[in-house]
Amino acid sequence: MSELIAESITKSFADKQILQNVSFTVKEGEFVALLGPSGSGKSTIFHLIGGMSRPDEGTFSLDGKDITGQRGMISYTPQNPSLFPWRTIIQNVVLGAEIQKKPDYQTAQEMLEKAGLKGYENAYPYQLSGGMQQRVAFVRALLSPQDFICLDEPFSALDEFTRLEMQQWLLNIWQENKKSILFVTHNIEEALYLADRLLILSNNPATIKYDFSLPFVRPRDENLFLTEEFLQWKRKIYQALQENNHIPS
Amino acid sequence: MFFAIPNWLLPAPTDIFHEAVNGWDSYAHHLLSTSNLAVVGFVIGVSVGLVVSISLHLLPSVRQAVYPLLILSQNIPIIVLAPLLVIWFGFGVLPKIIIITLVCFFPIVVATLDGFRQTSPDLMHYMRMAGASKSQLFRKLEIPHALPSIFSGLKIAATYSVMGAVISEWLGANKGIGVYMTLAQSSFRTDRVFVAIVFIMILCLIFFAIIIGLEKVMLKGRRGKDE
Structure with a gap:
């Protein structure tokens, strides 16, 4: 809506x-x-x-x-991923939600898996490639309540x-979430x-x-x-x- | 002839070592007293430093007015200030704490304020767009972002605190390495002066190591974040 x-x-x-x-x-x-x-x-x-x-x-x-x-x-995804370097990936993706209300780690976990980031929940942003960081930033936007x-x-x-891959990925994930x-x-x-x-x-x-x-x-x-x-x-x-x-x- | 330097002028390292081992009983309580003083002074100095820097950060207009005064506070030679403090507050622990606080809080304030100032504009922008309140900005972004800087300040303050403690003891105390040193000096026990120097260094190193250990724990996972 x-x-x-x-x-x-x-x-x-x-x-x-x-x-x-x-x-x-x-x-x-x-x-x-x-x-x-x-x-x-x-x-x-x-x-x-x-x-x-x-x-x-x-x-x-x-x-x-x-x-x-x-x-x-x-909800907003900037030009560069703007992930918080001291937060793990899972802590990063819930940030947008955290600002508004209590974050839901269960959904965050599922969303990360769908984004092909399973196994990286407890990694830190610097350990991820540029494309993966951008995916994290987008998952963060999806998990925000807006x-x-x-x-x-x-x-x-x-x-x-990477861009082609990411565009395809974005289309898929958008079709699911609408x-x-x-x-x-x-x-x-x-x-x-x-x-x-x-x-x-x-x-x-x-x-x-x-x-x-x-x-x-x-x-x-x-x-x-x-x-x-x-x-x-x-x-x-x-x-x-x-x-x-x-x-x- | 030239090498025949008397022992009271420059003692041999072996003499210093002997004094360090044999004289343990005569200075152990001094050591304890100084470390206590340094730790208490450090904790108070750091707390004052953090409170000052956080308030200055949250009140930018006050910051502009007060910052020059903070710099001036560091221009007064401690050697001159210490006797004054003794005159005002006596020989108790208070003037000593004031001196240590005075040398400890400044590196904390400078480092913390710099840490706040260097908060990544991108992350700031994200937080604002996401609708973060001022207190959320502070807790979730500015404080964690400033932590590495704060630790730099803590490391400097930790070594200063030992120096501050020794200096404050010079000027009137009944125990402490500063006292031990003054006594040794005036009785030409140069070997003991060196023992004191060695222990001051060891104390500084221990403090430093504790801060580094703490930093490792608290900044876990941050390596390589800035490339």
Whole structure:
């Protein structure tokens, strides 16, 4: 149960306007990717949803409730895994839940097993590879009590092989849990492969320029990358991004 | 001629060793007294240091005002301050504790505040986004994050505490290594001075080892976290 509505969000830092009139909806159980060039204000949108600061104008609502400027309403996975080095893996994955209420170690254990991390419960983060750490961070987000998950370029620090593996894994685990996801990325293929809907941000100041619904059927697998339809979409998105990137005179 | 240094000027290591073995009964109680004093002073100094650093951390505006004063407190030579403390508080245990506290708390405060300041911004950001309260931030993130720094401070404070104890005893006490040392010095028993030095070192090393042992237990699993 979670539907996020962003309504005409505007935000400036100092004199520079970062976001202008950004509106979008993420429906219940939907996987939405937010695509835009670096520095286009993608992370700012997350900070605003997460309540780190308030938008100058506009509101966010979750299931009809105004959550503008409130922290702890969404669950979040940052760019780097941000695991706590002094906590074991199991202690790390329950952290999000622990902040809100009493953690449930039983479910955490099951979830770690599903994520292929059985046997690592009592390991420390530095003992895990980058991909595994990212999985831990995502399990932590899933175990958090909030039903809405924000992922901020979670795979950008991984190598190509690990990334493919992780994308497939994310799709599988998301299909089982059906939480709503807002996924920020600057990788076109990643966005096409994972998402139901694709939002494209324009530059300076950012606003939602396109809102594409992707027709690819689920469950998806890596063969999708090579289909004609996928490549056509890729071209379309690429062009849409190109229009953006003209240097303003 | 040149090598004919009299024993009272520079005793041979064997003489020092003999004195250390034979004189045990004459200085054992001094040793005990100094270690007691150092431990009590260390515990009080560290507690004061932790309380001060935590309050300064939670009250940033106070921190800016008080931090320079803390540095100044370390600029007053202990040798000058100690007699004053004796004048004010007598020859009892209080002025001695004050001196040890004064030398112990500063490394703790500096190390702890640095530890808090270096809290990983990424982890901080995660905790905030997850809706952590100020006290959760403090308990679940800042304290554990500062622990390695706190232990660095503890190690310095542990060795300082023995020094502080000896210095405080110089200036008026009826037992302790400081007293033993002063007596030995004024009666030209250089061998005993060296015995005292050796035992001060041993005491420091024992303290240091205890802190390292404690650190190993409390920071278990943290190796390699920073690469």
